[in-house]
Amino acid sequence: MNVNPLRVVTAIAVWVLLMTAASGYYIWSWLNTPQPVKLPDSVYVIERGSSLHSVAQELNSHGLVRWPRVWVGYARVLNLSNIKAGEYRLAQKESPVSLLARFQKGEQLQHQITLVEGRTLKEFLNTLHRHSKIQRTLENKTYDEILAELGLTIKHPEGYFFPDTYRFIRGDSDQGILLRAYLRMNEVLHQEWINKAEGLPYKSAYEALIMASIVEKETGAAFERKQIAGVFVRRLQKGMRLQTDPTVIYGMGDSYKGNIRKRDLKTPTPYNTYTNHGLPPTPIAMPGREAIHAALHPASGNTLYFVAKGDGTHQFSSTLKEHEAAVTKFQKKRRSDYRSAPLKQEPVTEQSDSTIGESKE
Structure with a gap:
């Protein structure tokens, strides 16, 4: 044949x-065939410096890329091998092609953290450092060292960081978030300062920021902010001492244990507004926009005193006699946990959003 x-x-x-x-x-x-994603919370992390080959091998171990070499070859042929490090929220099912596209675009998982009005810089830093996804570059540094790291020339950092909810991606630093908060505070303070009311006793926007921090600490009910600001503004205009407990507490530092005694009110510190006239030398906390607005738009009237009722609101008085009667009525005996305004609750800091692209405020 x-x-x-x-x-x-x-x-x-x-x-x-x-x-x-x-x-x-x-x-x-x-x-192009999607496979079920079996990862905790459907989150996959590409560490910095990871090669395409190492990522392929790891995806193979998770059952997402059956043929790692084919996946790597496909990426290189199409010039798609430049994947971005980061943390990714995957869909319920992903194909090798969709994974590659996701890593190319850098659609990283976003987290968020809330810095609360009325907190100090020390408390802001504690909040930032409790979040497991934030890189701690400022931990255990002094305020002078922190200012140097941030590249700021201000003398004292208290009050300069805007309380808000900030979004970030895994690996962002405390330094980066604080710098965003600083720039935001400058923006808000400038906007409020140029639209301020007439006849205020402030020589600068910084003095208004100091007042706003006091208003923030004294306010339990939001509708009272302007009334409280009005009392303090009138006291300044009349040359009266502010006599506000939160400034004394700030001046006591770590020695404050939750209770103010009479001797504390008589102990001189730069922040004791019972012994000193005028504003304290710096803000005592981070005020929100509403407190800044109230400091620059105080309510008119003739009240010069207020005392906490114990329900988050205050009794306002125009004369010392009226004030003393209110003190007798509402505060014959202060509890050890007394505050003129209730503490705001600390929010949950470990929060994540769905993937929405680049980090934004």
């Missing part, structure tokens, strides 16, 4: 082409 060599070669060529086509179709189908 004679075999035509040409027919044999042709048959082999056809067979090879068919097999190649079949293999190509099978590979293409695999590349």
Whole structure:
């Protein structure tokens, strides 16, 4: 039997082409077929410095990329090998192609953290450092060292960081978030300062910031902010001492244990507004926009005193006699946990948003 060599070669060529086509179709189908994602919270992290090959091997171990070399080859042929490090929230099912596209775009998982009005810088830092996704670069540093790290030339950092909810991605630093808060505070303070009421006893926007921090600490009910600001503004205008407990507490520092005694009110510190006239030298906390607005738009009237009722609101008085009667009525005996305004609750800091692209405020 004679075999035509040409027919044999042709048959082999056809067979090879068919097999190649079949293999190509099978590979293409695999590349585009979603697989169930079986990862905790569907989160996958590409560490900095990871190679495409190492990522492929790890994805293979999670059952997401059956053929790591094919996935790497596909990425390199199409010039898609420049994946971005970061933390990714994956869909319930992902194909090798969708994974590659996600890592190319850098659609990283966003987290958020809330810095609360009325907190101090020390408390802001504690909040930031409790979040497991934030890089702690300012831990155990002095205020002077923190200002140097942030590149700020201000003398004292208290009050300069705007309380708000900030979004960030895994690996962002406390330094970066604080710098955003600083820039935001400057923006808000400038906007409020240029629209301030007339006849205020402030020489600068910084003095208004100091007043706003006191208003923030004294306010339990939001609708009282302007009334409280009005009392303090009138006291300044009349040359009266502010006599506000939160400034004394701030001046006591770590020695404050939750209770103010009479001797504390008489102990001189730069922040004791019972012994000193005028504003304290710096803010005593981080005020929100509403407190800044109230300090620059205080309520008119003739009240010069207020005392906490114990329900978050205050009794306002115009004369010392009225004030003393209110003190007798509402505060014959202060509890050890007394505050003129209730503490705001600390929010949950470990919060994450769905993937929405680049980090934004």
